[in-house]
Amino acid sequence: MELEPWQTELKNCVRTIDELEQYIPIENKERMREVLQNMRLSITPHTLSLIDFKNPNDPILLMSVPQEKELTFSPEELVDPIGDEAKSPVPFLTHRYPDRVLIYATFFCSLFCRFCFRRFKTGEANPGPVKSDIENIIDYLIEHPEVEEVILTGGDPLTLLDAQIEEWLRRLREVSSIRRIRFHTRVPVNLPSRITDNLISILKRCMDPIHPIFIVTHFNHPNEIAPENIAAIARLVDAGIVVRNQGPLLKGVNDDAGVLEELFKRLTDIRVVPYYLHQLDLAKGTNHFRVPIEEGIELMRQLQGNVTGIALPRYMLDIPAGKGKIPLVYEFAKKIEGNSWKIESPSGEKLEYQEPNSLN
Numbered sequence: 253m254e255l256e257p258w259q260t261e262l263k264n265c266v267r268t269i270d271e272l273e274q275y276i277p278i279e280n281k282e283r284m285r286e287v288l289q290n291m292r293l294s295i296t297p298h299t300l301s302l303i304d305f306k307n308p309n310d311p312i313l314l315m316s317v318p319q320e321k322e323l324t325f326s327p328e329e330l331v332d333p334i335g336d337e338a339k340s341p342v343p344f345l346t347h348r349y350p351d352r353v354l355i356y357a358t359f360f361c362s363l364f365c366r367f368c369f370r371r372f373k374t375g376e377a378n379p380g381p382v383k384s385d386i387e388n389i390i391d392y393l394i395e396h397p398e399v400e401e402v403i404l405t406g407g408d409p410l411t412l413l414d415a416q417i418e419e420w421l422r423r424l425r426e427v428s429s430i431r432r433i434r435f436h437t438r439v440p441v442n443l444p445s446r447i448t449d450n451l452i453s454i455l456k457r458c459m460d461p462i463h464p465i466f467i468v469t470h471f472n473h474p475n476e477i478a479p480e481n482i483a484a485i486a487r488l489v490d491a492g493i494v495v496r497n498q499g500p501l502l503k504g505v506n507d508d509a510g511v512l513e514e515l516f517k518r519l520t521d522i523r524v525v526p527y528y529l530h531q532l533d534l535a536k537g538t539n540h541f542r543v544p545i546e547e548g549i550e551l552m553r554q555l556q557g558n559v560t561g562i563a564l565p566r567y568m569l570d571i572p573a574g575k576g577k578i579p580l581v582y583e584f585a586k587k588i589e590g591n592s593w594k595i596e597s598p599s600g601e602k603l604e605y606q607e608p609n610s611l612n
């Protein structure tokens with residue numbers, strides 16, 4: 253069977269240390285092979301074309317190329333940092349919040365991000381759900397009509413074949429309580445050629461005005477927004493799909509107010525809504541990417557006022573053990589007493605704000 257261009261691109265990913273060495277010198281190959289035992293390697297030709305290999309601090313290089321630092325674990329880091337397994341009533345499904353579930357449709361990704369929070373699953377060649385697992389998932393959804401939103405995740409669900417994606421959508425649409433379907437995917441970032449006309453047709457066929465499909469994608473740096481990515485996003489948005497962005501705050505990659513400002517503004521320009529900026533989950537071997545929460549809150553304070561409200565995401569912490577997400581916020585207003593508040597303007601001016609007494 254003839255491969256589609258995106259499948260050929262997947263076939264041509266860099267997956268071994270020897271292949272990687274053609275782009276960048278590798279000092280200790282044995283240690284690097286150890287790194288790959290914890291988390292496999294894949295970099296797409298598209299992403300390779302965006303990396304400046306002469307710059308060891310290139311942000312896309314840091315996100316894609318394995319480092320020996322991944323073998324250093326801090327005691328606070330966890331195998332399953334957000335408790336996916338603790339809240340999994342049936343295999344390949346996590347039910348953390350009453351109205352929505354995560355379904356791990358595959359553990360394969362086009363590019364294995366070196367900061368991946370789900371590396372305990374994506375890191376090895378884990379088989380995804382088989383037919384009987386899918387039946388169990390559908391039965392669970394039918395038995396739990398309080399679930400109205402399904403998040404297809406993984407791994408990257410858009411690396412599945414068209415027929416597999418269509419089958420998931422068809423089966424989910426048969427469950428009458430499911431109102432919304434989301435895909436969590438880095439394909440628009442790392443493999444934009446995957447957003448084909450046929451994929452768009454499948455997505456459109458499975459939507460109607462009250463059953464939308466959302467794509468939540470994952471751009472972390474403005475350098476990732478190349479012409480091919482912009483075209484892929486345009487195809488999705490023009491088809492009526494709501495596209496949002498979430499991603500972690502990453503040391504050396506985007507822990508800078510100017511970089512974040514540019515990222516959020518450029519995403520908004522291409523009609524992607526910046527949705528969440530995550531505090532990096534406590535996944536094992538990712539400490540070199542971690543930014544202290546205090547710095548993250550300060551970065552968000554700096555962005556307030558400089559970035560239009562329609563482009564400003566919320567900074568979130570996913571609490572370990574599946575306890576859920578909370579926003580991490582700078583306190584711009586503090587109550588003094590009665591109706592008086594001490595407030596801070598976006599430019600840092602300290603002011604007092606008086607509410608009308610009639611409110612009491």
Ligand code: SF4
Nearest residue numbers: 361364365368407438
């Ligand atoms: S695309 Fe998502 S699941 Fe896959 S490696 Fe990157 S962060 Fe992990």
